[in-house]
Amino acid sequence: MKKGITGMLFVSAFFLTAVVFSLTALAHKPGAFFFGESDGDGIISGNDYATLVSVIQNPQQSDTTLYSTVPQSRLVQDLDGSGGADCFDLAIWTYWFIGDWITALGIPTALGADPLDPEIVDGGSIWLPSVMVFSSGQKRVGWGVVYKITQNGTCTDADLYGRLASDGDSISWGNTVFAYTMTDGEADVKLRVNDGCDVDDTVDIQVYIPGDSEFLVPGHRFPNALDMGDHFVVTVVAQ
Numbered sequence: 001m002k003k004g005i006t007g008m009l010f011v012s013a014f015f016l017t018a019v020v021f022s023l024t025a026l027a028h029k030p031g032a033f034f035f036g037e038s039d040g041d042g043i044i045s046g047n048d049y050a051t052l053v054s055v056i057q058n059p060q061q062s063d064t065t066l067y068s069t070v071p072q073s074r075l076v077q078d079l080d081g082s083g084g085a086d087c088f089d090l091a092i093w094t095y096w097f098i099g100d101w102i103t104a105l106g107i108p109t110a111l112g113a114d115p116l117d118p119e120i121v122d123g124g125s126i127w128l129p130s131v132m133v134f135s136s137g138q139k140r141v142g143w144g145v146v147y148k149i150t151q152n153g154t155c156t157d158a159d160l161y162g163r164l165a166s167d168g169d170s171i172s173w174g175n176t177v178f179a180y181t182m183t184d185g186e187a188d189v190k191l192r193v194n195d196g197c198d199v200d201d202t203v204d205i206q207v208y209i210p211g212d213s214e215f216l217v218p219g220h221r222f223p224n225a226l227d228m229g230d231h232f233v234v235t236v237v238a239q
């Protein structure tokens with residue numbers, strides 16, 4: 001009897017949460033916004049649970065049908081970093097859903113890019129080398145990586161092209177932007193230098209994954225920021 005009541009309460013909470021959060025529309029955010037997600041609202045809720053169960057039960061389903069995340073991939077629900085979506089991820093997810101934010105083994109532990117010192121033609125633009133995000137030897141998918149022009153270079157009259165950190169739904173030029181890691185585990189952002197930069201100037205760019213609190217990602221999926229360590233230092237060269 002008690003078990004039945006508990007089950008009813010759980011199911012009730014499940015659907016109440018789904019209804020409440022279906023009314024909430026959040027702009028895209030960097031960091032763990034999509035980690036464990038499927039319906040793309042950035043919030044761990046009943047829809048995401050149903051998707052993960054469905055994928056486990058019927059693995060041949062199309063990710064583009066099931067996922068509204070960026071990218072549309074079941075790997076955003078790979079919480080243990082195994083490289084697939086399975087019952088071990090569901091176990092972690094279930095803890096999260098009841099408010100026990102246990103640390104998932106699939107959270108990123110390292111960022112890398114090569115080379116870190118590319119050149120850019122004066123007045124031109126380049127795609128920076130892709131930043132890769134890893135954990136447990138696996139490339140991580142759907143993580144929002146922030147790129148930020150710092151004061152450390154000799155020129156700051158430059159812009160980055162990506163999702164604006166201030167409004168992740170807008171893709172534009174700005175000082176601080178982010179990009180999600182795609183199914184190859186790589187995030188891509190473009191840089192341009194403006195009139196205020198000259199030949200031999202450098203543009204310094206910090207790369208990191210923010211902790212949940214910096215951009216108000218709901219839940220406690222990624223409490224602490226992860227910095228790439230070394231910055232991009234891009235040198236302006238003559239045309």
Ligand SMILES: [Ca+2]
Nearest residue numbers: 043044045048
């Ligand atoms: Ca959700």
Ligand SMILES: [Ca+2]
Nearest residue numbers: 078082084086
């Ligand atoms: Ca997994």
